[in-house]
Amino acid sequence: MKSMKRLLSLVLALAATATLLTGCGGGGDSGGGGGDAAGGKDSYELRIATHYNQEHLGYESLTRIKEKLEAESDGRLKVTIYPSSQLGDYTLTFQELSEGTIDMALIPIPSEYDSRLEMNFIPYLVNSYDDLEASFGKDSYFFGKYTEIMSDLNIKLLGVYAEGMIGLGFSSEPVDYQDVNSTNPDKKNMLVRAPAIEVYNLVTQDMGFSATTIPYGDLYTAMQTGVCDGWIGGTPQLNYSDFRDVIKYYVPYNVFVENIGYLMSQEVFDGMPEDLQSLIEETFMAEAVNSYKTAKEGDEEAIQKMKDYGITILELTDEEREAYKQHVVEVTWPKLSANIGEDILNELIAANSK
Numbered sequence: 139m140k141s142m143k144r145l146l147s148l149v150l151a152l153a154a155t156a157t158l159l160t161g162c163g164g165g166g167d168s169g170g171g172g173g174d175a176a177g178g179k180d181s182y183e184l185r186i187a188t189h190y191n192q193e194h195l196g197y198e199s200l201t202r203i204k205e206k207l208e209a210e211s212d213g214r215l216k217v218t219i220y221p222s223s224q225l226g227d228y229t230l231t232f233q234e235l236s237e238g239t240i241d242m243a244l245i246p247i248p249s250e251y252d253s254r255l256e257m258n259f260i261p262y263l264v265n266s267y268d269d270l271e272a273s274f275g276k277d278s279y280f281f282g283k284y285t286e287i288m289s290d291l292n293i294k295l296l297g298v299y300a301e302g303m304i305g306l307g308f309s310s311e312p313v314d315y316q317d318v319n320s321t322n323p324d325k326k327n328m329l330v331r332a333p334a335i336e337v338y339n340l341v342t343q344d345m346g347f348s349a350t351t352i353p354y355g356d357l358y359t360a361m362q363t364g365v366c367d368g369w370i371g372g373t374p375q376l377n378y379s380d381f382r383d384v385i386k387y388y389v390p391y392n393v394f395v396e397n398i399g400y401l402m403s404q405e406v407f408d409g410m411p412e413d414l415q416s417l418i419e420e421t422f423m424a425e426a427v428n429s430y431k432t433a434k435e436g437d438e439e440a441i442q443k444m445k446d447y448g449i450t451i452l453e454l455t456d457e458e459r460e461a462y463k464q465h466v467v468e469v470t471w472p473k474l475s476a477n478i479g480e481d482i483l484n485e486l487i488a489a490n491s492k
Contacts, residue, residue: 181214182410186242187225193379195436196244196299196398197221199425206421211414236292238405244299246398249335253477254287258298260483261341261393261470262463263490267303270430272490274298274397276423279489283482284399294407296419297400297426302373302437303392306330307385309361311450312347312368315389316458318465320346331357331369337474341393342370344469345462358384372396374440382447389452390441391462395433400426 186204190196197219204217225231228245235243236251249255257280264273274280281298288295306312312328314320330347332338333354342349347368352360360366361384372381373396377388400422407415441451454462475483 179214180411181216182414183216183218184241184406185225186217186219186244187223187231187240188219188221188244189223189228189246190244191222191379195375195429195432196301199299199429200244203421203425207417210417210421215414215417232293232401235401235403238292238403240403241406242296242400242402244398244400249477251291252287254479254482255284256335256337256474257283257478257482257486258397259335259337259394260474260486261337261466263486264395265392265463267430267434269490270300270395270433271427272492273395274300274430275427279486283486288399288401289404292404294402294404295399296402296422298397299400299426299429300433301396301398301429302375302433302440303390304371304373304394304396305377305388305390305392306368306370307372307377307381308368308387308389309364309384310367311387312389312452314346315387315452316454318346318458318462328367329365331360331366331371333371336477337470338370340473341466341470344466345391345393357381361385374437374444378440378443378447378449382444382449385449387450387452388441388444390437390454392459393462393466 184207186200188197188200190200200219204219207215207217223231225240226234228243229248229250231240231243231245232248232251234240247255247258249259264270272278275298281295284298285295306315308328310328313325314322315325325346326348328347329350330342331352332342332349334351339349339351350366352366354371357366357369358381361369361381368385368387369381370393374388374390376396377385402418407418410418445451471483471487
């Protein structure tokens with residue numbers, strides 16, 4: 139009997155030791171820190187999810203974040219990156235961030251959880267790469283309002299990553315691509331795939347094409363087999379990396395800025411000491427600001443790669459692009475207030491016109 143009691147005591151002691159060594163984060167175990175990484179302070183294991191593959195500039199930014207967090211926390215933070223949607227697609231990842239079962243992410247923002255999140259998809263709101271930091275940086279109206287909306291969803295916004303400008307890729311030559319006022323029925327009959335986000339469908343139609351919604355996972359095959367003639371939703375980098383074998387033409391309309399979020403579970407963030415919170419905020423924001431400087435470079439490099447690959451770049455003159463912008467402002471913008479709210483729309487437009 140005594141030996142059984144000693145065995146039981148040993149098992150309980152080992153269990154208690156294991157509990158003390160378990161860190162927070164790492165998929166929702168945010169009840170407390172653990173470990174003895176630096177002077178007896180708690181350590182934390184954090185998972186970052188992203189849809190980007192390991193060749194993408196966005197993934198490279200996460201590797202720099204990982205290195206800085208681990209180095210400057212004196213080993214108290216251990217970060218693991220999961221690329222290529224290994225932890226689920228971005229809509230599932232967003233939900234798990236809200237629930238605290240994924241720690242961090244660099245992902246697109248799904249609007250089904252709050253329609254106001256579509257404020258990041260106002261077409262032609264940003265007209266120049268030089269305007270990116272003023273539009274999306276820490277002191278911008280956008281960042282403040284987005285932070286507020288995310289907070290309601292139990293998600294902390296750490297920064298807005300700008301990948302580049304969005305144009306249209308086509309598998310067949312687009313008719314009157316440069317003329318927003320074209321009445322040629324062949325242009326209207328060109329079927330362009332748009333994401334399942336209302337503003338993308340609206341602007342595609344208002345630019346003179348027909349819009350259809352096709353799941354992103356089916357888009358390559360749809361372009362390859364002629365189910366659709368083109369698509370909107372990707373930067374030059376994405377058109378080259380994922381669709382260079384099925385597109386033959388690319389038009390740099392620059393109608394949207396591809397911007398996505400550096401996000402963190404609010405629950406996990408709140409469970410950390412202030413010094414690590416500050417390190418995390420500063421590190422992610424620095425990479426967000428860096429993205430505003432590299433977006434133009436990335437787009438230009440990808441456009442050159444497309445040219446070298448044999449894809450025709452159908453350029454627009456400044457006057458032609460300005461005509462598209464003015465048309466979208468007059469026709470599309472008034473339709474957006476239903477989702478994001480008239481007050482937010484007006485305030486965002488006013489902030490970006492300064």
